[in-house]
Every structure is written in structure tokens, then in C-alpha cells.
Amino acid sequence: MNLPDDFVTKYQHLLGTEAPAFLASLTTGTTTAGYRVNPQRQLSAKLTAAPRVPYAPWGYYGTVKGRSLAHQSGAVYSQEPSAMFVGATAAPQPGERVLDLCAAPGGKTTHLASYLQGSGLLVTNEINRKRVRVLAENVERFGTANALILNDSPDTLSPIFPDYFDKVLVDAPCSGEGMFRKDPAAMDYWSLAYVEECAARQREILTEAVKMVKPGGQLIYSTCTFAPEEDEQMMAWVLKTFPEFSLVPVEKSGGVVDARPEWADGNPDLKRAARLFPHLLKGEGHFVAKLQRATTAEAKRVHGQAQLGQALTGAQRKLWQDFAQQVLGTVPAGDLVTIKDQLFLTPAQLPALTGAHVFRPGLHLGTFKKNRFEPAYALALASDPQQVAQTLTIDSEQWQQWVHGDALTLTTAPAKGWYLLTCDQQPVGFGKVVQKTVKNFFPKGLRFTVYPEDLT
Numbered sequence: 294m295n296l297p298d299d300f301v302t303k304y305q306h307l308l309g310t311e312a313p314a315f316l317a318s319l320t321t322g323t324t325t326a327g328y329r330v331n332p333q334r335q336l337s338a339k340l341t342a343a344p345r346v347p348y349a350p351w352g353y354y355g356t357v358k359g360r361s362l363a364h365q366s367g368a369v370y371s372q373e374p375s376a377m378f379v380g381a382t383a384a385p386q387p388g389e390r391v392l393d394l395c396a397a398p399g400g401k402t403t404h405l406a407s408y409l410q411g412s413g414l415l416v417t418n419e420i421n422r423k424r425v426r427v428l429a430e431n432v433e434r435f436g437t438a439n440a441l442i443l444n445d446s447p448d449t450l451s452p453i454f455p456d457y458f459d460k461v462l463v464d465a466p467c468s469g470e471g472m473f474r475k476d477p478a479a480m481d482y483w484s485l486a487y488v489e490e491c492a493a494r495q496r497e498i499l500t501e502a503v504k505m506v507k508p509g510g511q512l513i514y515s516t517c518t519f520a521p522e523e524d525e526q527m528m529a530w531v532l533k534t535f536p537e538f539s540l541v542p543v544e545k546s547g548g549v550v551d552a553r554p555e556w557a558d559g560n561p562d563l564k565r566a567a568r569l570f571p572h573l574l575k576g577e578g579h580f581v582a583k584l585q586r587a588t589t590a591e592a593k594r595v596h597g598q599a600q601l602g603q604a605l606t607g608a609q610r611k612l613w614q615d616f617a618q619q620v621l622g623t624v625p626a627g628d629l630v631t632i633k634d635q636l637f638l639t640p641a642q643l644p645a646l647t648g649a650h651v652f653r654p655g656l657h658l659g660t661f662k663k664n665r666f667e668p669a670y671a672l673a674l675a676s677d678p679q680q681v682a683q684t685l686t687i688d689s690e691q692w693q694q695w696v697h698g699d700a701l702t703l704t705t706a707p708a709k710g711w712y713l714l715t716c717d718q719q720p721v722g723f724g725k726v727v728q729k730t731v732k733n734f735f736p737k738g739l740r741f742t743v744y745p746e747d748l749t
């Protein structure tokens with residue numbers, strides 16, 4: 294791999310005697326894959342036998358194939374090990390209000406969801422229209438029930454959520470130098486000028502992000518670049534521009550090191566942030582900082598209350614309750630709304646979302662058809678098979694037919710109706726049983742063929 298000349302010169306100057314090891318790790322080193330397991334799931338011994346990522350709860354080194362049961366059912370999320378340090382630094386407590394401002398494809402968001410354990414609120418936002426779809430797919434696949442998914446720019450959100458969140462994560466769009474080894478295409482658009490462009494955009498994003506942190510709350514800032522302009526210098530700028538914020542020490546282990554004050558204005562507090570270098574640990578390049586807002590200010594009030602959809606008709610409520618009682622065994626608590634014929638369970642007590650683009654108002658429960666209710670795939674993946682009344686266990690061969698979109702044939706005929714299909718204790722979707730056939734409702738856009746090599 295040929296690194297850009299300007300990049301090599303810059304880091305030779307910055308790193309001095311450390312530069313050869315650093316540059317060699319990028320040109321001749323190998324990337325280490327990782328995955329996080331989903332704490333909401335029963336996990337097979339195979340998934341948890343891999344070596345642990347030292348700083349990341351639920352994190353393991355190793356590979357899980359995309360066309361595997363573990364991936365499809367949301368038992369795992371493939372994530373580069375250094376990226377796991379970001380969620381581990383944010384580590385929200387159950388019940389907190391959390392904003393992930395730059396969230397697609399959803400690696401950090403699903404990690405934050407694991408910490409929240411289905412409680413509190415996760416507002417997960419992605420500015421890009423195409424990428425927000427992928428974010429929604431991953432949030433649903435991971436069985437996240439308490440997320441509001443938005444598709445907005447930071448300046449649309451800051452007036453809606455003033456002083457609102459316990460934790461705000463800005464996993465910023467950056468020059469991506471830390472990904473050169475994993476994704477050499479990131480070098481194609483890199484230049485010294487591009488670093489400056491990214492820094493300007495980060496200042497804009499942070500200017501809005503700070504407004505949404507409640508007094509006493511925290512802002513977590515991360516990039517996957519080595520560029521001091523986007524890392525230490527960005528934090529030095531925040532400290533000077535927003536004096537209510539101070540850096541709190543990021544706990545470091547497993548080869549994670551202090552950030553470099555000498556690469557910014559020399560403020561020793563900058564050491565409190567963290568750098569992940571590929572020549573010092575098993576992972577790619579990252580920078581992570583944790584900023585605390587002082588408690589002195591009084592929180593601004595949010596306006597109004599969100600109208601995320603329509604109220605249910607009596608007939609719709611009965612259809613849903615009958616389905617939930619019979620198939621789930623219980624009616625989940627929470628606020629229900631419909632958008633056209635779609636039913637959602639929404640987070641409670643949100644402010645008015647004036648001007649925002651709501652991509653998912655909450656957990657998709659299903660669709661009202663003429664006089665019947667059809668449960669959603671998202672509900673299946675958010676369900677705990679051990680709590681669900683009507684489940685049907687399928688084997689690996691049937692799972693392959695299922696994700697391919699085929700109907701399944703059973704040897705005996707259970708009672709007619711909806712069942713949560715499970716394979717190896719993982720929820721894989723709802724199927725409708727009619728005599729000895731299970732009709733396939735696996736979403737058309739997600740169907741895939743499993744090849745023999747995917748099963749090893």
C-alpha cells in the first residue's frame with residue numbers, strides 16, 4: 294500500500310522516532326476483525342469463546358459472516374475493535390437520554406442500545422438519506438425497542454432538543470486516516486486540504502451538538518483519523534469556545550494511550566482524551582474524548598409534545614391487543630401510534646419535533662390489513678423468545694429456506710396462526726402457520742441465499 298507523500302511527511306514530523314513503527318503498521322500490518330454480541334440474546338458458546346476485546350463489554354476479536362444466523366438474527370454486530378472503544382467510553386446508564394448525532398450505519402448506536410437495555414431514550418440520527426436506511430435496518434436487526442430514528446442536520450435538531458440529553462455522541466465525519474489500512478479507498482480523496490475541510494465541518498457539528506447536552510451531561514467526540522486538526526486541536530477549540538465544557542479522563546487500557554497536548558495548544562487537559570494507534574493495539578486508528586458540561590446553567594425548556602402519528606381506532610386497538618395477547622403472551626406497555634396502516638410503539642414524552650424528518654418513530658409493530666394484523670420483522674427481532682407465547686423452532690436448513698423467502702413445510706400441523714420462528718434460540722421473524730405450511734414473511738428487501746461456505 295502506498296501512503297500519500299504528504300501524509301508520510303506529516304506523521305514523520307509529528308511522531309519522530311515512533312513514525313517508522315506507525316507507518317509500517319499501516320503499510321504491512323494486518324487489520325483485526327471484531328464483533329459485539331447482543332446482551333439481549335441467548336448466546337451460543339461458539340460466539341463467546343473468541344478472545345475478548347479488553348476495553349469493550351460484549352466485544353470479541355474474530356469474524357462473523359454476514360450471511361449467518363448470528364448476523365441475521367441480530368445476535369451480533371460486526372465492528373472493528375477500535376470502534377468499540379467509542380461506545381465503551383460513552384457507556385450510558387439504563388434510563389438515560391442519549392443522542393447519537395452521526396449514527397449510520399449504526400455500530401456505535403447498537404452499542405449504546407446494549408448499555409441502555411431497552412430503557413431510557415436513544416435518538417439516533419443520520420443526515421444522509423441513503424445511509425439512514427441502513428441505520429434503521431441495523432437498529433431493527435439488533436432488536437432495539439427504544440429508538441427514535443431521525444434523518445436531519447444537527448442545526449435542525451438543536452432547537453428541538455435544547456439542554457436535553459444526558460449523553461450526546463458525535464462520531465464525526467472525518468478524513469478517515471485511521472481506516473487507510475482497512476479501506477485503502479479512503480486515501481483517494483485524502484489531502485492536507487481535505488483534513489481542513491473536515492475540521493471545518495466538525496466545528497459546525499459540534500456547535501450544534503453542545504446545545505443539546507443537558508447541564509451536567511456529557512458529550513463524547515470521536516473520529517477515525519490521526520489528524521490533530523480534527524482531534525486534539527478540535528478539543529482545544531471546544532474548550533476555548535464553550536467554557537462550560539471540560540475534558541474528563543477517558544479510562545485507558547489494552548494499548549489505548551493519552552492524546553497529545555503538544556499537537557494542539559499544549560493544554561495538559563488534552564491528555565485526558567484517548568488515541569488508538571494501530572502500531573500499539575489490535576485495531577485501527579481512532580480518537581475519543583469525553584467532555585462534561587458544568588451543572589451551573591439552568592436547562593432550557595423543550596417545547597410541546599411530539600405528535601408521531603395518529604391515535605388508534607378502537608378496532609385497531611382490539612386487533613393489536615388480540616394479537617399481542619395470543620402470540621406474544623402479553624401486551625407491551627407504551628405509547629402506540631399509527632402512520633397510515635403501520636403501527637409503532639413510540640418513546641414517551643418527546644418534545645415537539647417541529648421541522649424534523651422522522652425516519653422511524655419507534656419500534657415497528659406491524660401493519661393493519663383489512664380486519665387483521667400482520668406483525669413486523671422489527672417486532673420479531675425485538676422479542677425475547679423465552680417470553681413469547683407462540684414460538685416455533687426451526688432448524689438450520691429451514692432457516693436457510695426462510696431467509697431465502699421460501700415457505701416452510703412442517704411434519705405436524707400446529708394450531709393455525711402467527712408464530713415467532715426461532716433457530717438456535719434466536720428470533721428470525723414471524724411466520725404464519727396454515728396446516729403444515731409456514732408462510733414466509735421475511736422482508737423481501739432483506740432476503741438472501743446461504744452458500745455452504747457461509748455455514749462454516
Ligand SMILES: C[S@@+](CC[C@H](N)C(=O)[O-])C[C@H]1O[C@@H](n2cnc3c(N)ncnc32)[C@H](O)[C@@H]1O
Pocket residue numbers: 394395396397398399400401402419420421424446447464465466467494498
Ligand atoms: C464516522 S460516520 C458514523 C459512523 C457511525 N457512528 C457508526 O458507528 O456506525 C459519520 C457520519 O456522519 C454523517 N455526516 C456527514 N456530514 C454530516 C454533517 N454535516 N452533520 C452530521 N452528520 C454528518 C455521515 O453521513 C456519516 O454517516
